[in-house]
Amino acid sequence: MQRFINAIFFAGIVTIVAFAGPVSALEEKLHAQLDELKSASINSSLSYDIIESLTTEVGARMVGTPAERKSVEWAVAKMQALGFDKVWIEESQAPNWQRGELEVTLTSPFLHKLVALSLGNSVGTDTKPIETEVVKFNNLDALKAAEPNSLTGKIAYVAYSMERKKDGSGYGNAVGARVNGAAIAAEKGAVAYVMRSVGTDSHRFAHTGVMRYKEEGKQIPALALSNPDADLLENALKRNKPVTMGIASSASGPLNDTVTIANVIGEFTGSEHPDEVVTLGAHLDSWDVGTGAIDDGIGVGITLAAVHHIARLKHRPKRTIRVILFAAEEIGLLGAKDYVARRNGNMDNHVIGAEWDFGNGTIYKLAPGVGENALLKIKEFAEYLAPLGVEMASTNNAKGQSDMSELGKAGQPAVNFYPDGSDYFDYHHTENDTLDKVDTEALKINTAIYTTFAWYAANSGIDFRK
């Protein structure tokens, strides 16, 4: 490990020295081209305009809603208008789920209407609302440790509060309660599962997100309270009197029917190696509650703008750049899985890929997952980005973020870009994920980084596998 770090460090020194002294004609040309793209990105509002268009003209676009189909039409038209050579869709099927309506009320010892959202995939309460006592657990492990049948007829409540971190790593500790909490609570006899939202804000927005039942397990309603409402519930529980909650939900639960989803794919064809593709990914679907500006309108804006900026250069890059706007990311990377499956897992012509699905902050780190020989070339590119505040990670095991992780598992080399995610989970999966939250300055810089990366990877002859 230490040798590896030294190697990186040495490569860095070499590069810095090279930059300080005279550069070769090739390097000069390369830098001029990157500078042109950087400047075009930073001086353009295009990525923002794309997000504005998507959120205004389509808005929320959850799988299973008419707006999802509208978003596909929007994306096809937008790619065509932006200068992509080839645009197509790849359809597949996804489970249908409908949110319905939800009313959650603290009924005793104090009466409060609570702000809550059903978790994706949750069943409702049929025609018979639930009203029963709430039992609190500090976290998922405490719920797991509860005695069998100890929650019979009760509502299980998990109070775990997500930590704010620059890299978003608080999510990992929190999301298990969302995905698996209801299944575990049901095993203990609970009739409903309630949790503090997986989110770092203190606003009255609940955070939705997908949950799963066990195959043979009982299916009970699962929902998240906004953080202030979770505080209120916990303050009520502190009085040491029985606390009861009423839940009326018409969420559909997992339905037997499926809905059609579509990855929207657009290419800018390479001049010398059109069959070798550099992929940029984002997901087109969103949850239904906000307008999906941050999750993942920003990804759509950055990736589409990157190709447009490259398409306006005098010369095409040698390889093809392919933007994949994935379907159904929110319910389990379904579009990405279909993308890989219909290629039989063969990613041989996928040179390298990068996804944007982490919101609003400025990129501070680049983490590669490439062959040892290619590392130097990534390092050179990272040096180019250094003035923008980007550092290169000391690791080389990136497999791709979000949807791209599916392509990475199938063998596509990856670069992961890490933006500051400190505020990402303030908005994530809430009604409050709207256009006004987009940091326009960060967006320009991030667009510049993706644009230059796509061009650099596409125009190089580098085999990122080796």
Added chain:
Amino acid sequence: MQRFINAIFFAGIVTIVAFAGPVSALEEKLHAQLDELKSASINSSLSYDIIESLTTEVGARMVGTPAERKSVEWAVAKMQALGFDKVWIEESQAPNWQRGELEVTLTSPFLHKLVALSLGNSVGTDTKPIETEVVKFNNLDALKAAEPNSLTGKIAYVAYSMERKKDGSGYGNAVGARVNGAAIAAEKGAVAYVMRSVGTDSHRFAHTGVMRYKEEGKQIPALALSNPDADLLENALKRNKPVTMGIASSASGPLNDTVTIANVIGEFTGSEHPDEVVTLGAHLDSWDVGTGAIDDGIGVGITLAAVHHIARLKHRPKRTIRVILFAAEEIGLLGAKDYVARRNGNMDNHVIGAEWDFGNGTIYKLAPGVGENALLKIKEFAEYLAPLGVEMASTNNAKGQSDMSELGKAGQPAVNFYPDGSDYFDYHHTENDTLDKVDTEALKINTAIYTTFAWYAANSGIDFRK
């Protein structure tokens, strides 16, 4: 004016010199007593605990809801528990208004469910929802300038965006559109009135608040969009295609029946002049959407805690301290008006008063409205507060804030304390006005200031009128 300012300045110098040199036995005793109260306030969570109790055990407490009555019972019991000598209520009548349900949808050219709230007093759409074209005005003046009948059958939309200011003065420029916009739109033929919320946040919370119809005017539904939803509407309008909106509201409008409201009044009786009262005010009612933590739970917490801290001193102050928790402030200071009316406007025994109804920031300014002779004594008190960051205003025309303005108009001298209100209108009249927003450090300092002020005014022999 200049002479007046010089006098203040000179008084300031004298005081500073006195503080720097030896202080008299009386001053020493006075300061020791103020210091004891300051320390008790700053080392206590009592004001917070009171807000926690009110927001948890009662929550929202709008006039015309069962919780309003519950809040009165809560306040009586809380005052009794905190050591008030005498607690009573003064009942009167207020107009009834019921919010009902509201659904607002952008129906063309793009479909969006919008976050909105009916304004207080608004009528609904009866059984027949409205769907028609939206016409935008940049501000209320632009709406006023519209031709008669130019809005026939249309929805008038006022886009004015409130400015953020430390002293909250942006509210004055914005609130007219809320109070009077619907009446003016109706005169031009509009069938509904929609406005951008009077609020400085960019979260998906609409801001409610009271509106008025003209006596003989047509009554049309009036509602406010959250700021992000207003952005969305305006982005849709930029496309230069007709924009239509659907509104379905079961708001009651002004009802003919009234509801009983009650000021809750508690006293800590003075040792020498029990008939002379120093008043501390706050309002007990809130809007129905949040839990009224900031508006005006904080005022309730500060004023009740102030009396409790004073009641724990060895000696009672000479005059009586009276806390008035006013009813129905939100719909037009109705409790305050009743308070003055049932005393026939006679405030002769009301020595001086101060209200807290401006949220969450630390006090930075004290503005008196007292007789010329009393000014020096206020100045001395302001000097005592200076280490807490409080400056004295150069004016002497304060009439009392919020409810207390009614007592001020009737002749009660006043001190207005100004907290930093930069974020007050982020939460004002929204669902997001909840306990977590309370700045606990600022609250302690502000409690110390109100506690020391109440004691200082009550224990002094100062005639604040002269």
